[in-house]
Amino acid sequence: MKIFIKFDFNTVCRKVLEEKLIKHNIKYRILGFGEVDVLERIPSSVLSALTEELKEYGIDIIENQKSVLVQKIKDAIIEMIHSPELVNVKSSVYLAEKLSHSYGYLSNLFSDITYTSIENYIILQKIEYAKQLIVSSDLSLTEIAFQLNYSSVAHLSTQFKNVTGITPSAFQRIITKRREIATKK
């Protein structure tokens, strides 16, 4: 038997975070966008315990301000790509407004920390979203191209191939075959 699940990363993270914070008796306020306002000073022993426990769930406590901002940029990009109403918004304008910094500043900071540019990151994330849609939805390539604001299927296919080295149809074929093998086992 196979069960298909759909989950929301934000809810999962929030739930885990809340549990852990309560466990360590920390007074907090979740601000969203990966930011938690801690209302009292935390002893360093408690903080390192919390850090270890959250790591198990793949949640990292980011230590410096620049990393925090980079994380915010990443979150904003993912949000932008995943919301249909933001598809047509220019990313530089959106990020600058959302994070109240000039785009030039954000762009340089991002490249310094992540070894990649915001533009590349957006493309990577778009292709990742395309992969997710190819794998989990019944949408055709044309519909996916439209949803991700590509001018044509050819455009999506070319970018997909540039990023992954394979075509969307080959990708789909590989994932389908992998699933077949998995169900056989």
Next chain:
Amino acid sequence: MDKDYIHIILADDDEDDRMLFTDAFEEMKINTKVNTFNDGVELMDYLNNPNAVLPNVLFLDLNMPKKNGIECLNEIKKDDRFNDIAIAIFSTSSSEEHIEETFVLGANIYIKKPSDFTTLKKVLSDVVTINWQYYTSGLNRDNFLLRL
């Protein structure tokens, strides 16, 4: 962080290729630690030791004596302990069928061995950075397929 490097393993029976591989990483800016093995049996012996430090990325040559790349790939995919390792096939072959087959068997990356050193460096650096994106950006690793 005490482990602030990327751990890389290569299994390849060709001595020249192993040398070029380590040279390429040495010339890169990225902080990496590279281990090499001469064949599939050596590699699996290392990995199957419960105390082994598992690599972030494992490069597999397909054509190796004793135990070839496909056999290693199959064994690694059977053991949940190795779930976090990104597997890169590092081969001379560029047959489409071949490439698709290795992806289907669970490889994440397929690299056709480049024929000049600059390209080799570029390709290996791409693998490491993209793999790093998958680690740091919470991407679905089931969908991680890359061909270079």
Next chain:
Amino acid sequence: MKLSKIYKSAIFLKSIFVVSIFAIFFISAVTFKHISLLDNSSKWVNHSYDINLELERLMSYIKDAETGQRGFLITKDSTFLVPYIQSKNKINQSFAKVKKYTKDNPAQENNLRKLEFYISKRQNYLSLALHLSLKKSITDKEVKEKLVIGKQTMDSIRNQVDKMILFEKKTLKGRELYYKDTIKVTPIFVYITLLITLMLISISYIRITRDLEKLQISNNSLVVLNESNNLAEIVGSFGSWQLNVDTKEYTFSDNSYRLLGYEPKAFFASQENFMKYIHPDDLSAFRDASSKMIENGTMSPFTYRVIRKDKKVRYFRTTARIVTNKSGEEILIGTTSDVTEEVLASLSLEQQNIELEASNKELVAFNYVASHDLQEPLRKIQTFVSRLADKEYDNLSESGKEFMTRINNSVERMRILIDDLLQYSRTTKIEKVFESTDLNDLFENAKSDLLQSIEEKNAVIKNEKLPTMTVIPFQIQQLFANLIGNSLKYSKADIAPKIKISCKRVIAFEEELIPKKTKDKFYKITFTDNGIGFEQEYAEKIFILFNRLHNKNEYVGTGIGLAICKKIVENHKGFIFAEGKPNVGATFTIYLPEDNH
């Protein structure tokens, strides 16, 4: 034409018989009626005579009475009264008779009633005159008066009787006339009917004779056919047999026996008897096939071995089909042929094929391994040369640098050659997986493979919508890439390449280029460019492996690309053709069959 159709139909013959039977019935009915009419009219004649006779008799009795009365009146002798009294009785009897005869005729009855009145009146006066004459003389006025009235009444009686006789005569005459008429018309009518009937029967006789002749002819040709069939069976070494599905009765043709090495009718025709000769190893397969045959009503050709009377093993092939004859019986008709030579030939062919396939596989494997293994050292040469160029370039002399470039060029050429060879050997590999694929996707993939050089050359590629077909996807993509690549490579130096791809569904026999014997539907895909083109005389040569039209210093190429295209198209049972005009461009036309299987 319609008439002859009716004449020929079986219904015609049947209706003629029905009509004839009716005609005969009709004739006998008419004859019977005629005879009974004759009988009737003689009865009527007698009847009229009877009436007239009786009327005369009545008249004479009345006269007798009168004569008696007169005699008495004159003589007063009572002996004269005897006839008078007798006649009274006789009159009554006679009258009763007349009444009986005429009771079916209202007119005569009426007359009779009048007569009765007159007779009674007359008798009345007779007796009155008698009574008076007893008292008075004959000359007495009163007696006289009574006598006169009596005389008058007598006249009336006479008149009435005459009238009745006349009427009877008239009736008789009328009847005679009618009878004569009937007797005159009937024979003619009967005669005509008889003639028609005779004619109809003659026609049907002719028909029957003709049919019989035809039957005879077809019987004759059937005999000939049977004989020639027997002959054909001998020459073609096959036998036919029949099985009546309901009665389970078998019939074997003569040659069926000969095939087994027997004389015709050497054993009783039954499945059990035939199965005695089947090779023991094939017996169960034969049983399965024959039970399936009875179930399905047909038997697809089934090959098995038999051991003949002379112990020789032969291969037989049997095929059968159920036929329902006009009587509604299901009959299984089958033929069994001796296919030993054919089977042996195909067995040896199969063996040869296996050997050929094996050597082919070996060759392909050799080719693949050779080119694959050649790649390894070559790649290393290239890599180390590139390292050398990176690290030691500045330490080299000018000629050293020059050598380096030349090494690089040679190595690059060899790499392309090996790549192409490898690709070629891959397209000839035996394993081919056909999948239903959208060719538009393959085309886009091919384009993105060539993206770099398309952009470098500012090429414009326009394509019509391509179909979804069952193909080997990798190969078709390769085909598209090679053709586009070819156009890019042989483009004019100063003009941006334009490549136009069109696609059309065509029927094979309408296309001049396709060999005539194929009837299939094809997709015709043409690649047209504006490149340097070529002389039409080389149109076939360019598809041959390692064949190049240009010096390798002019255009980089191995002469493998188009050979690969041809191989791929052939793998898909298609055709590829080239057309060129120097300095105008080239057109490559591919025909891919719509259905590959």
